[in-house]
Amino acid sequence: MNGAQVERFFAILKAANPAPQTELEFASVFELLTAVLLSAQATDVGVNKATRRLFAVANTPAQVLALGQDGLESHIKTIGLYRSKAKHLLQTCAMLIEQHGGEVPRSRTELEALPGVGRKTANVVLNVAFGEPTMAVDTHIFRVGNRTGLAPGKTPLAVELGLLDRIPEAYLVDAHHWLILHGRYVCQARKPLCNVCTVINECDTGRNLKSAPA
Template identity: 80%
Template sequence: MNKTAIEGFFATLKAANPSPQTELEYASVFELLAAVLLSAQATDVGVNKATRRLFPVANTPAKILALGEDGLADYIKTIGLYRTKAKNLYKTCQIILEQHGGRVPRSREALEALPGVGRKTANVVLNVAFGEPTMAVDTHIFRVGNRTGLAPGKNVLEVEQALLRRVPPAYLVDAHHWLILHGRYVCQARRPLCERCQVRDFCDNPAPTMAGNAS
């Protein structure tokens, strides 16, 4: 995908959805961090179902610790890998209180030092909570980046770096939301909905069905 096509691609996505948002439900930076940590190998719908029970009771590091690890696990047991996630979130809350004054840190290094927080989670928090132009590459963005020719790469880091180089600065802060939503609802893995794709004209591979190319 050349520069002209990339500009058209994002201009079209922006026109259709000027202010894209994460589908995770949260009301604070800590709630966002917790929700993203819980979302690994889980759907946003599933995470929201659990946090609608958890957050009214415990939505700060101190309140999570007051529940205890087992109590926390009971609130999130509908999510896959819930015991591991409860352990990681509980330890993360301890570190936030002991090392960061109860506030979610703003640096990548500090975020990635938290249990259960990898590069993707850190990128989401830095982007959504703090407005930094990061690119959180999940399976949807990896697929869209490769399939469309927007940002080909053999792994998520290569796709992330390609996107940071190729996405025009004017679109960079919102780009990962547009790409996730496009991959989730249009450029799907098994059968991309090319017939209703708004950015088909800019795609390097605009076939009616591309199931064989799914990533």
């Protein structure tokens, strides 16, 4: 995918969805951090179902910490790996209270120092909560980056750096959402819906499909 194709790719996605949003439900930066921490190897739908129960009774670090391990687990047990996620979330809540006055920090270094928070989670918080042009490479973005030719790479970090380098600045803040939604609903893993894809003419795989002999 060349520079002109990258520009058209994002112009088309923006025209269809000018203000993309995360599908995780949250009403504060702490709720966002919690939802993203819980979302590893889980669907947004499943996380939202659990956090609706959790946030109704505890939506601050102090309130979550007061639940304890068993109390927190009871609210999130429908999510995969809920025991380890509960442990990490409680440790994170303690650190937020002890080191950050109960507030979620807005630096990558401080975010990644929180238990259970890796680069991808930090990128989501920095982008969604603080409007920074970061790229949280999940399985959807990794697939789209490679399949389309937008930013091929063998590792999530390689794809992330490639995307940050190739996406025009005007699209960068929202690009994370467009790529996730495109991967989730159109450029799906097992059977990409190329027949309804609006960016097929810009996509390396799509152009190859269209040029292949019948």
